[in-house]
Amino acid sequence: MGNYHSVTLDKNRCIGCTDCIKRCPTEAIRVRHSKAEITDDLCIDCGMCIRVCKSQAKRALTDSLDKINKFKYKVAIPAPTLYTQFKKLRDPNIVLTALKKIGFDEVFEVAKAAEVVTAYSQKLLEEGKINRPVISSACPAIVKLIQMRFPSLIDNVMPIISPKEAIARYARQYLIDQGLESKDIGIFFITPCAAKVTNSRQPQTIKTSDVDGVISMKDIYLELIPVINKLQPEDIEILQMSSANGIGWAASGGEGLASKVYNLVAVDGIENVITILERVENNKLDVDFIECLACVNGCLGGPLTVENSFVSTNRMGKIKKYVKQQGKTRDLNIINPKIRLKWDYGLEVTHIRKLDDNMMVALTKMEQIDDLHKTLPRIDCGSCGAPTCKAFAEDVVRGDAIIEDCIFMLREKVRSMAEEMMALSGMLPPSIDQNRRES
Ligand code: SF4
Ligand code: SF4
Incomplete structure (x- = not known):
């Protein structure tokens, strides 16, 4: 497959305005002959260029909803950011029910696996075998940035699979245990960003991904809105399994809050992340854990979301409050302790273009x-x-x-x-x- 990237450029739409070149954190873009070009081995799929391109020449390659029909049993695994995209919505069960109504047979929340990943991270932190400060591996764009620009920090990255991969593994195993064949199960991640598309299609630290397809939050939003608007209270199924802590992972600081690590830094927005990592590289930051998210306001600001990330942050607070006070969860446990959460391979340094071999x-x-x-x-x-x-x-x-x-x-x-x-x-x-x- 070579070096796969979800972020692509449509040259026909590009007007060569140069807006994107200054916003790319890795200086991967040049404009030549009035068209942008992305240097493949410098791109970390952060999606910043998707956000700033007024001509919509940059886009993320995702799957269409039709792809779910290739599978007999269709499973949606929504990122918790999805819950914040709808005005006045507080109960995640509404979104989960709507996902079933648009064609999925089952829904399992990424937020549930986030809780398990949090507990496992705490265990590894307590064991003290990872270089400090330990850096979260939750944002694939940041992991790629570290591989490329901060190679000395590679051994500080938490060697745990993402909540998205974890829930896909739990879901597949649970359904196999229920009698389904693996080939019939299609697991579809609802993504807020391009980095997670790339990470699902070309995982770096695990042998294979259990995610069969990735659907953009923007696309699924358009399918869900008419269904949600028509849902009556009696239609709503209790499908939620997650707690407020797991849902909170979508926001900046959410992982840190759930982890209960006292001495930590939570940083969002790629320029801010670079500043913090430079300090870590220079031994000028005395903390135990760093949560780094490429997007402003964390995954709530992902480039494939619909809502303004500051509005989503406000909604996230209300959703968490609702879940804590009135939330209803289903009585089902798909968390299988036999499932491996550690990486299969370590991270490798990405060797960017040398000036010369000599x-x-x-x-x-x-x-x-x-x-x-x-x-x-x-x-x-x-x-x-x-x-x-x-x-x-x-x-x-x-x-x-x-x-x-x-x-x-x-x-x-x-x-x-x-x-x-x-x-x-x-x-x-x-x-x-x-x-x-x-x-
Ligand atoms: S996705 Fe990010 S790293 Fe890649 S070209 Fe766009 S701005 Fe640059
Ligand atoms: S912060 Fe979240 S949404 Fe943004 S690139 Fe990282 S994982 Fe994706």
């Missing part, structure tokens, strides 16, 4: 980049198609751009050429006397 040549190129950077205007205007003047200098040294792609350097060149031409225009052949010509 160390000496690479060092020379680094010097060339620094020297060229000093001659550039250093205002990071982006009109060259690179996010910063430094990135542009690197592109030139790599041979991916030419110096004249910088409008300021081009203007300088045109000016000096014009001056040269002016000087040349006044010159005469040596056979003609200058004074005679002027008289």
Whole structure:
């Protein structure tokens, strides 16, 4: 499959506006010939470019609802963010019932597995075998960022599968125990983001994913809205198994709150995460646990959500309160203690593009980049198609751009050429006397 990415670019829609290049946290995007290009091995599928693209040229490849019909027994595993997408909705059972009404035979909540993952994380933290501060592995975009930009922190990442994978495993095993054949069971994750699509289709730390398909929250929202609007109180099935703590994982700080670790930092928004990880890398942060989520307000701000993440955060508080005070849960336990929650493999460092295989040549190129950077205007205007003047200098040294792609350097060149031409225009052949010509 190569290096799979859910985030893709539709060149026909791209107008080359350069809005995305500055927002990409890994500087993976360039605009060349009026079209954006994503450098495959730099993209972490954070979805930031999906959010900022006004032309909707960036999108996440997800599955359509029709795909569930390939399976005899269809299971939805919604991320808890889904509950916050609907105005005035407090009871998760309404959303879970609506999922069954649009074609799923069963629904199991990711939030339930979040509780189990929390308990297992606590156990590993107490054992003290992971480098401190331990960094949550819940956000796949952050895990990829660490592999690429903070390789020294790889052994700090919590080696546990995500709640999404955990609930898929529990669901499959439970249904097999009920007499179903694995091939007939289709497990579909309802996702708030592209990173989790990529992580389901190309998992890094487990042999295979038990998730058979991933449906965007935006797409499922459109299917659910008319059903939810028509639901009568007597139609609502009690399908919820999760507690407020598990549901709260969707918000920034939710995992930390559930884990009851006292000395922790919860950080959301990729720029903030980078700042915190830089401090950890420099041994300037004395905490036990760090919850890092790429999106502002955590998964409530995922790029495939419908609602504003600040509004969702407000709703999340109300939903948790409802669940604590009046929530109804079903009497079913699918949590099987025999299911493995640890990773099958460790994380590997992602080797991003080297300047050269030969160390000496690479060092020379680094010097060339620094020297060229000093001659550039250093205002990071982006009109060259690179996010910063430094990135542009690197592109030139790599041979991916030419110096004249910088409008300021081009203007300088045109000016000096014009001056040269002016000087040349006044010159005469040596056979003609200058004074005679002027008289
Ligand atoms: S998904 Fe994120 S890392 Fe990938 S190109 Fe878009 S902004 Fe950059
Ligand atoms: S914060 Fe949540 S929604 Fe955003 S990229 Fe990470 S896992 Fe996905």
